[in-house]
Amino acid sequence: MEGNSGGGAGGGSGGNDVELLCKTLQVEHKLFYFDLKENLRGRYLKISEKTSATRSTIIVPLNGISWFLDLFNYYVNSDEQDIFSKELQLDTKVFYFDVGENRRGRFLKVSEASVSRNRSTIIVPAGSARDEGWAAFRNILAEMNEASRLFIIPNQQNSETPERLVGLSDDVGAGFISGHSSQPGTTSELNVDRSVELPPSDEIGNLAVSKVIRADQKKFFFDLGSNNRGHFLRISEVAGSDRSSIILPLSGLKQFYEMVGHFVEITKDRIEGLTGANVRTVDPPQR
Numbered sequence: 001m002e003g004n005s006g007g008g009a010g011g012g013s014g015g016n017d018v019e020l021l022c023k024t025l026q027v028e029h030k031l032f033y034f035d036l037k038e039n040l041r042g043r044y045l046k047i048s049e050k051t052s053a054t055r056s057t058i059i060v061p062l063n064g065i066s067w068f069l070d071l072f073n074y075y076v077n078s079d080e081q082d083i084f085s086k087e088l089q090l091d092t093k094v095f096y097f098d099v100g101e102n103r104r105g106r107f108l109k110v111s112e113a114s115v116s117r118n119r120s121t122i123i124v125p126a127g128s129a130r131d132e133g134w135a136a137f138r139n140i141l142a143e144m145n146e147a148s149r150l151f152i153i154p155n156q157q158n159s160e161t162p163e164r165l166v167g168l169s170d171d172v173g174a175g176f177i178s179g180h181s182s183q184p185g186t187t188s189e190l191n192v193d194r195s196v197e198l199p200p201s202d203e204i205g206n207l208a209v210s211k212v213i214r215a216d217q218k219k220f221f222f223d224l225g226s227n228n229r230g231h232f233l234r235i236s237e238v239a240g241s242d243r244s245s246i247i248l249p250l251s252g253l254k255q256f257y258e259m260v261g262h263f264v265e266i267t268k269d270r271i272e273g274l275t276g277a278n279v280r281t282v283d284p285p286q287r
Contacts, residue, residue, distance in 0.1 A: 016040060021147045023140050027133035028104070028125045036144050042214070045144055049122040058112040058120050062214050064090040065145045067279065071097055072138035075108055076131050085282040092116070096282075108134060149213055 016039050023034040033048040043062040048055060060068055067088055075083060075097070086097040093114040100107055106126040113119045127133030211222040221236040233253060236245040248256055 021144065023143065025136055025140055027127060027136065030123075030125065032122070032124070032137065032140075034140050034144055036147055042219075043148055045148070047122060049124075056120055056122050058095070058110060058122055059117070060095075061090050061093070062148055063216070064088070064093075064095070065141065065148055068095075069138065069141045069145050071279070072108075072134060072141055075099065076134045076138055080106075087280045087282055089280075098282075106131075150211065 017037045018039070019035060019037055020043070021034075021036040025032040025034070029051060031050045033046075033050065035046040035048075037044060037046060045060040045062075045065050045068075046057060047060065048057040067090070071086055071088065074086075083099050085099070088095040088097070093112060096109075096111040096113070098109045098111075100109060104125065105128070108124045108126070109121060110124065111119060111121040124137050125133045127136070210224070213220050213222075217239060219238045221234075221238065223234045223236070225232055225234055231250045233248045233250065234245055235248065236243060
């Protein structure tokens with residue numbers, strides 16, 4: 001069993017698809033290709049299984065990668081007698097997870113059903129010892145999940161010149177956000193033990209740091225920029241063709257961080273309660 005970087009999945013992707021990260025995993029006699037890609041509709045993970053005679057591919061939406069990781073963790077860490085089949089609903093797709101066994105040993109069958117594609121299935125062997133095949137598959141999913149949150153397409157990273165951003169006035173500088181009081185913010189009174197370490201201000205302008213996250217059907221872009229009044233963080237919300245932005249001076253970044261952390265804390269139970277909301281345990285058939 002081997003895992004490494006490299007291309008391989010090929011096929012089934014449009015001409016405008018951009019390849020972000022590729023990994024290859026060998027489990028017993030099978031090769032699995034993991035291709036994290038992006039096109040105009042968003043990011044997705046293509047997982048292909050190849051044997052000497054067959055090839056099969058499933059397409060996992062971006063918001064499903066973390067669910068796949070959680071489910072493979074479940075199958076790796078659960079006792080054999082406690083494992084159940086699962087169904088995962090993602091937008092218009094349903095993924096079925098079923099454990100079986102044949103003369104080669106245990107395996108996990110993952111099937112994708114959707115209105116736009118014929119049903120497709122990959123079969124992941126458990127491996128020769130301690131479910132090492134499932135664990136290796138899980139580890140690559142973890143890499144893909146992390147990478148999906150970090151990558152910025154190079155030709156998009158600097159798509160807008162920082163010195164002249166749409167909707168950004170030269171009045172935007174330290175301690176000022178358009179539409180709000182121009183008085184510098186006071187020290188946060190929130191009882192949140194957090195700190196933000198920023199590089200020296202003379203280095204920030206050269207960082208060209210950009211990040212993107214996706215929540216449901218929205219994307220949020222975080223871009224460090226500067227103008228003649230100072231440095232700032234631009235946060236843009238993109239939903240379909242709609243885009244809106246806020247400009248946050250670096251002087252307010254720590255308070256912004258603490259405020260977001262405060263709401264994460266007070267809604268933690270509600271957020272954790274969503275875990276498993278899209279996953280259904282399938283009762284075994286009556287014998």
